[in-house]
Amino acid sequence: MNSRLDSAFRDTATAVQANALTPLYALPAAVRRRLAGAPVQIDGNTLDPDLQLLLKVENLLPRTTKTDAATARAKFRALCRLIPGKPAELQRVTDLTVRGAAGQLGARLYVPRDAGRGLLVFFHGGGWVVGDLGTHDGLCRAIAADAGIRVLSVDYRLAPEAPAPTAAEDAIAAFTWAVDHAEDLGVDPGLVAVGGDSAGGNLAAVVAQQSVRRGDLPRPALQVLLYPAVDLVARRPSRDLFSEGFILSEADIIWYRDHYTPDPTLRPDPIVSPLRAEDLTGLPPTYLTTAGFDPLRDEGLDYAKALTSAGNPLTHVPHPTLTHGYANLLTLPGKTRQAHTHLVNHLRSVLH
Known part of the structure; x- marks a missing residue:
């Protein structure tokens, strides 16, 4: 990754911690693929680049050890809020x-x-x-x-x-x-x-x-x-x-x-x-x-x-x-x- 892309990625990741991942996935697909890095291939499968990008962002977030159930539950709720999307309209x-x-x-x-x-x-x-x-x-x-x-x-x-x-x-x-x-x-x-x-x-x-x-x-x-x-x-x-x-x-x-x-x-x-x-x-x-x-x-x-x-x-x-x-x-x-x-x-x- 070149320095310009690396800087953009870190700026976006910082915004992610305060908000959600929506700004990152609004980028063009070609840019997202470059931010994700080299393709990950294991056991004959290639990881979806948008998921690869998500994993990369997750690695930049603060780490919390699963010491107790309450901490783990709070972390899981936070992760589920990263990509909220627009709620589907229902009756x-x-x-x-x-x-x-x-x-x-x-x-x-x-x-x-x-x-x-x-x-x-x-x-x-x-x-x-x-x-x-x-x-x-x-x-x-x-x-x-x-x-x-x-x-x-x-x-x-x-x-x-x-x-x-x-x-x-x-x-x-x-x-x-x-x-x-x-x-x-x-x-x-x-x-x-x-x-x-x-x-x-x-x-x-x-x-x-x-x-x-x-x-x-x-x-x-x-x-x-x-x-x-x-x-x-x-x-x-x-x-x-x-x-x-x-x-x-x-x-x-x-x-x-x-x-x-x-x-x-x-x-x-x-x-x-x-x-x-x-x-x-x-x-x-x-x-x-x-x-x-x-x-x-x-x-x-x-x-x-x-x-x-x-x-x-x-x-x-x-x-x-x-x-x-x-x-x-x-x-x-x-x-x-x-x-x-x-x-x-x-x-x-x-x-x-």
């Missing part, structure tokens, strides 16, 4: 409560202007420790607006205050509540799907499995698993390939795992590691995505194979140029936005 957004495993949970219902009769019950990512309704508000708004479906985002209880399997049981109870109250929510009880990103994808997968294994639960019309965490036991090659520098690090994975499952003997249980279920037959149709630069990539690929081997309908969408967490970065141009478009088109085709 209404309503805060409400839903049934959890042991009392009421906060939730938020997003209703688009052209709402069909479908509903996505959504569980946010964040390693079962961080994240909330606010960190995923932009994503849920965009899904509702672009897919033309209602979205119910659930604020399940977090670890370490509520270790596993609390979040899973909250997710099961909240999904069941949504189906039971489908008419009140303005949706068809047969068109209620479950989904989430990362740890939220884990919870969605657990809901789908338990809806089949427990005879008294309703079944989702679809499960949406965005780069899900599905195995808290085994370590696969992608954990080494992308252990540092791609949003989710190896240290993060271990820190989240230890907070969610302080009892290691619980980790092989399918209520925590859905990939380890002995029987995967009879599950609802699945939309599953993996990211090429994600330490969780290989367990997502293994789950896709296991679902197919068990005879379940599967739409697996690999995004070889993207990183873990791309769904929350939908205001970035290029491949991240294309991934969002593919997701909402699928949701519209199945649930609208």
Whole structure:
């Protein structure tokens, strides 16, 4: 990078710390590519240059160690505000409560202007420790607006205050509540799907499995698993390939795992590691995505194979140029936005 570009980059990065990344991504694509630096190529994939630029900016921001859950939650909220974008216009957004495993949970219902009769019950990512309704508000708004479906985002209880399997049981109870109250929510009880990103994808997968294994639960019309965490036991090659520098690090994975499952003997249980279920037959149709630069990539690929081997309908969408967490970065141009478009088109085709 020449000195002029380097100076411009640092000036913009300083502005980013005070505001957001919007000014940086308003630059011409050719300039952004030069600021990002030489292409990053690993395991046959080339990192999306706009994501590469984001990672470069993140490296300039002050470092905070995950010493406690409160600090980690504050940092995650701050990162989610870096690229706020313009909130999608909806008919209404309503805060409400839903049934959890042991009392009421906060939730938020997003209703688009052209709402069909479908509903996505959504569980946010964040390693079962961080994240909330606010960190995923932009994503849920965009899904509702672009897919033309209602979205119910659930604020399940977090670890370490509520270790596993609390979040899973909250997710099961909240999904069941949504189906039971489908008419009140303005949706068809047969068109209620479950989904989430990362740890939220884990919870969605657990809901789908338990809806089949427990005879008294309703079944989702679809499960949406965005780069899900599905195995808290085994370590696969992608954990080494992308252990540092791609949003989710190896240290993060271990820190989240230890907070969610302080009892290691619980980790092989399918209520925590859905990939380890002995029987995967009879599950609802699945939309599953993996990211090429994600330490969780290989367990997502293994789950896709296991679902197919068990005879379940599967739409697996690999995004070889993207990183873990791309769904929350939908205001970035290029491949991240294309991934969002593919997701909402699928949701519209199945649930609208």
